[in-house]
Amino acid sequence: MTTSPSRRPLALIAGASLALLAGCGSSSDSGSDGSSASDSASSSTAKITVVASTNVWGDVVEQIGGDHVDVTSIISDPDQDPHSYEADTQNQLTLSKAKVVIENGGGYDDFVDRMLKSGKSSAEVINAVKVSGKTAPKGGELNEHVWYDFPTVAKIADSVAAALGKADPADAATFTKNASAFKAKLTALEAKEAQIKKEHAGEGIGITEPVPLYMTTASGLVNKTPEEFSAAIEEGSDVSPKVLQETLALYSDKQVKALVYNAQTSGPQSVKVENAAKAAGIPAVPVTETLPKGKDYLGWMTSNVDALASALAK
Template sequence: MSIVASTNVYGSIAAEVAGDHADVTSIIESPEQDPHSFEASARVQLELSRADVVVDNGGGYDDFMGRLLTGTGNDGAVVISAVDVSGLAPDQVAANEHVWYDLDVVRRVASSLADALERLDPPHASDYRSNLERFDASITRLQGEVSTIADDHAGESVMVTEPVPLYLLESAGFVNATPDELSTAVENGNGVPPAVLERALALLEDHSVSLFVYNEQTAGPETTQLRAAAKLAGVPTVGVTETITDGQGYVEWMGSVIRAIGQALS
């Protein structure tokens, strides 16, 4: 079988569940590729035309997937969108579509994948179920690490340059103290209004936040200035990414993010 995922995050999850019984292709694998402005090659269109299962984020993050799949005429593929199976309210997704930073959502995506693969390939149903159980156990371990952070830091404030990691941070009990105009401007690639930047800098300088988290893939003058201010003020600082780096799997990658947060705060 063929599984095509919008990013290597979902490609990794699919590979964990499918094991050796499917070929998994991730369309976006590099931090330099922006899903909001992605332009498909002929290879990508060919992969989608042959896909048995398609996995994407949804919620406006990777809209190119739906357009491309429609263009290929492949109306037989099973489409699993993380937002659709997330159980999150529409207003939550509208505020933050980066649902792969929510471990419960990732668990739901993996379960939906296993269900789909069992229907498409009944002879290997037990393998898919076993793979899902192993993956699910790994997610449970990660949630345990998040709970450990929450035990010591729940209720503390965090500032983020973008909402990318907020689901994870909120599950660890952090309260988002980021000025809305700041994260919106950075996410949209716009300049941060000077008054908003000054307000954010003041929050860092007077230690009103316990943690500063920035998106490594969207560095700009304002985020660089904020990061420098956080370090100067002694505010723990952690960088995150939207896609998996260094050839890791999802569990290893997300585990490294969680541990980086814990170590920064220790």
């Protein structure tokens, strides 16, 4: 999704209650012993309070911060379409207490910026799309799903280490060390993509939404799906009969080696594509926008890349 108004940004429930909560969040909370929250935060054992818009970025923070961070991920349900999420006053309160905030950006989670501004937050904010340096191609739209781009995630790891080090200078070296270890594992994932590219460069794949495109492009694969189809599915709008038939023909004519589809969203037209791939004996690779239960970021992405390699080898 991009910042275009036709897209589906994550929803925000606005109202006077948000302003009220913003005011509440700025006041000190007193403990039973009379000490303030700020007194507790200054102790050597206090954790850095971090809020992430999704559990993808929340897990990255946990990998780097370890026991030094207390992370809240706003969107974490693997069975829910993240685009249907409705932010509420509890999210406002949570954000108001954060020392560090990590958002995706690119129009994906605009509610975070709006809530931070309404609450006059002083949190250190990391915007993944801004850190990535990615922009929309000429005449096209930005693919904001940058967590599928491993070089971008490496940049985010460095940004997280820097932000945590600023909040907790005594442990800055630990955060830098953890980020280096995390990036080394990302390099291993890039090597897997390079191997796919070596074996399958130029082969076609189909998608339902742009979610996996950074991964498939890095693997040397060519997306054959009409842009009108994937854009309409992502926006939740109808696909024209002509574009739908062009898309289905990719499978009946076996123009693609695999379908890489967003398993977190589903509709009649995307289901038709999945059924067309199945009928043609073309393997399907499900991907998601948030972490599946029981997975961390690295394990999740390893499964995704391995599943892609296995599908292409069939």
